[in-house]
Amino acid sequence: MIHDAQMDYYGTRLATCSSDRSVKIFDVKNGGQILVADLRGHEGPVWQVAWAHPMYGNILASCSYDRKVIIWKEENGTWDKMYEYTGHDSSVNSVCWGPYDFGLILACGSSDGAISLVTCSGDQQWDIKKISNAHTIGCNAVSWAPSVVPGSLIDQPSGQKPNFIKRFVSGGCDNLVKLWKEEDGQWKEDQKLEAHSDWVRDVGWAPSIGLPTSTIASCSQDGRVFIWTCDDLSGNTWTAKLLHKFNDVVWHVSWSVTGNILAVSGGDNKVSTHTHTRTHIHIHTHYTHTHGQYTHTHAYTLHAHTHTYTHTHIHAYTLHAHTRSVHTYTRTHIHTYIHTYIHAHTHTRTHKVSTHIHTRTHAVSGDSFTRQLNKLDPQQRIIYTT
């Protein structure tokens, strides 16, 4: 059973991890799939993998039920263990590499309630900092803040290089989302965000494109997905917005590279009326208007049916577009029909920027959106792993 799949920085390699204790790396360049490495070393199911930034080389971290975190490195084409961290007393559920500006730093969240920060201080020296009892009962997810945190940069004293503030977010079995910040080399709890009514399963700090808003998505066993935003420069006021309430656990959130699309995945879902649904992946597009609030709920629901026929339904609710409906039928080679419905519904605009811009916006974005929808053909590559 696969528990995580992640591609590297350039999107040329895919790492997967599974309950058979293995981590596999596939080369997926040009549509092919070649098994590059089968990394054995864990003694339990492997929950998550994470690629480090390529400036440090080809480095992959994996965490497992066996309480270990293993950092793998490729050298001269062969993958080897670079470091094994065994400082946790229970299953390690999440690993996440920090932005490259912070150096080679890995955050690990474990069911023993602690979060470890493993830093490579050069030449095979690893420095460990541990936040004990970060989440009572257990920590389920960690995610780093982007290094580009606007606002913090503007107020820098003159003549000084921006001093990156290392921050990350974590979610745990205490139903809390917590923000952590490094101050004078010590990790301190910065914020405690409370909204979920059950275990927080995943958190995701949205990548920044330079706008003065920080965004975090969190999802929980209670089926709720919250979007947390912070507009003020000090980073102290976070507002929660319920994105959607699903009927089953939501265990993964993932942001697109520009931070405007969120993919949400979870257990079986009864929101849908389709009888053969197995797994649903929801992609949410959201736009911020000038006040930084989200003006609509969800955009795409991508249901991947694993049946004889694979249906992919995409419901799109767009903010500015005219009503359109596009049907695309594509057939792929393995008894699989990709059946794509795209519905675009009109939503009323709830905010105005200025009349002048409004018309232009309408023309541009409505048009470009149609173009995008038209082009949504599932160029799928299907990988079987055994």
Place this chain on the structure above:
Amino acid sequence: SQHHCSSASVNVTLCLSQHHCSSASVNVTVALRRFLYVVNLETPSEAPRKIGRPSKWDVGTVQWNPHRAESHVFAASSNQRVDLYTWRDGCGEVHASLQGHTRVISDLDWSWFEPEYLVTSSVDTYISGASQVKWNKRNQYLLASSHDGDVRIWDKRKPNTAVEYVAAHLSKIHGLDWHPDNEYILATSSQDNSVRFWDYRQPRKYLNILSCQVPVWKARYTPFSNGLVTVMVPQLRRENSLLLWSALDLNSPVHAFVGHDDVVLEFQWRPQKEASKEYQMVTLSRDQTLRIWRLDPQLQKLCANDLVEDPIEGISLTTESEKSLPSQDPEPTIHSCGLPAEHLQDQAGALTSGGRHDSSALPQTLQQEFSLVNLQIRNVNVEMDAVNRSCVVSAVFGTNQVHLVVKFPSHYPNNAAPSFQFISPTTIPTAMRTKIQKILTDTSLQKVKRNQNCLEPCVRQLVSCLESYMTQEDGSAANPYVLSNPVTPALPAFPRVTNTYGSYQDANIPFPRTSGARFCGTGCLVYFTRPITMHRSVPPTEPTPRSLSALSAYHSGVLTPMKMRSESQSSLRLYSGSPTHTDKDHVSISSFYYKERKSRRFKTKREGADYGNRPVKLAGKIIIQEISCLLPVHKALGETYILNVNDIQDTCQKNAAAALVVGRRDVVWALASAATSLELSPDSDPDADAPWARHPFGRHLLETLLDHYSLMSDVQTLAMLCSVFRNQGCSQDYFSLYGQQRSSLFPPHHSRYVSQSLYPQPICVKGDLSISLGRDPEHVPPLGESSPDDYRYANQMYTDPREREREQHDMNKRLLDPANTMQFDDFKKCYGEILHRWGLKDKRAEVLKFTSCPPEPHKGIEFGVYCCHCRSQVRGTQCAVCKRFTFQCAICHVAVRGSSNFCLSCGHGGHTSHMMEWFRTQDECPTGCGCHCLLQSTF
């Protein structure tokens, strides 16, 4: 072939009758495949009695009834049945058979209290996957059973649920034993290289742990107090695997029982003779001997020794006993029993049952190694030639043959590794040969470095390589070449898929994700789902459980336990001995999704031929979906957008065309083109017309544009716009201007540091001195745009109103608000990252060229002394590396200590007094290097 198989997985069980039979003898039962042997330990030289068995199944476990009245009865399990034998007058017969289990019986145990109670464990559905079961020795109702890594405590009177769960180990538990005196304490030994002691009333924390380097096969309490005997699964044969420990001090074993040449398979305590203070232990090894060990009171005392309570006495006792130990070493009664020999002989092949060597010495010569090596591996034949110091390993795997010549150098094994060479007819591909050769060389080097023999590890390594290669080649999970490899179960690539979930401590581990979606790279969504064949075993109305511990609920009843246990069975077949067929399907978390799987498979088989021969995939698909069309950024635009600083108009037009090509009818480039046209370029005179930037369609328009693209997260357009308008409004060459500006920002203070230096003499100077040295004394007003820092600086520094006005005007005429430069830089950096991901490094560099760089923070000046001869940093007057004076005075040629001066240009100098004197009259360097020191520096 059946016979061959049996030799590969010999199942030997040893059991001692606890009581004297009517004839006052003590019996040992040794169970082999087809026969049960009963040995009378009183008369070990007598031929053992044989009990024939009609069954085709191996004997699982044998145990004599421990009660005196029933001591002629023993129970032997065989597949799903337990046979009760009666032993009378030298012959035994089955008097009852107990049937009830639906799977192989893994263990049985007679009650310590009631002679008519026998407990059996099996992997069938009543108790999921119980591998060991033991009655409590103090409480007649309590039982303990092991389930992979867990222990469950049961009460006989309440069989429905377990009294307690103990999540004891991460790996399979091989051995379980209750404390002889304490009803709450038990010891577990496991594959995870540890023995743990538990008080089952506190199931979360073990009382104590005994960490071993190797998996522990059995750990049993001694009948006397506080002792513990363990049998390890050694990596190397001939290591001491049988150890006696004191439960009070687990740091080092009390005693190692040396003597067996091979792995100890089983051990039991012999009932104590009346009026005898010593205990005896009987061991059965794969070296075909039974040994009886005497544990005299001295040794017992060592176990009971409480070092903590009475340290002084303890130490003295220990040393004393150490001295006396050699003489009192438990003498094993070697009993080269002829009984199993006839059977074991054909298994052990070349090894004769009497092939005894000095048991303490390792085989040093090649000949010894050859004679001792155990290479009874299926399909492998080793021809050894000790005279020529070589051997030929031939292996046949399916259609492949491998022939390998191993040559041993004369120094072997003293740090001299043998060479490996493939000879024909080897059929495996060359790449594989090279790989195997490397692996073998590595393995052998590891061994010979420690002066150990390497033939056997190498051959086993070769076999495992070939095996995995075969599996890879035929691609299917069904591998007929199951090798029994009991000595080195740690051989790589055992697909270990045991399921240890569902135990108590998993309550706070979240239920694993079985699907997920993740945005990767720039335009990919990677998502994976549950495999087609996996269906939830619960109705879809029930939500997914929260924690991993919920899995245990789905284990029993739903899952065939056999599947869960496949790994341990195959890797330790010889030990567990159950002839269970091992299912090769790797099932793990699947238990939750299991139920429908079967029916699904069944259904598909019925459905049609195209599904019938397709192996059922247990891992789901991973789908990489191109979703770049959903993103606001566009790779094609990334490639075609240009940034030509010299011709903004042209840049805008070309970019507009590029956008049109990909279907973007963006007006933004037309707007940009218009706004950057020359007619609108600002006047440098502040008194002329208001700059275009102040017009509503100037800066304001641009701001709204940027806001719009921010809203869409279109960092591509944002970065491009910022770059295009970056240069707008400044006529000077930005880069040269910038350089000047930077230097002007630093107050001219550095020279002071230099002259006041009290350090001996820097010949090299660390730090950014060039700033002060190349400083232009004139202030250059910061024209053009720069970072807001400069802006602030300017406001603070220049008091001349005209300067200020000019400055203000420069700011005003720019279309991009200078106050937000940092943010614009962030856009560019983000876009640069995306370009990097796309592999467009040149484009990235082009964009990043437009970011403003705040001046490097001045790090301050730090002086260090570097040796002028070898350039290494030194402290003091003498270089630690080349032993020369680091700094000689240019005048007196003596090493300088204390007050000194030097020229920053040529680096020469010396004592301050000498220098002062010299430069009073001269202006050139005293060394004659031609440097005009006084002119060059502020010296």
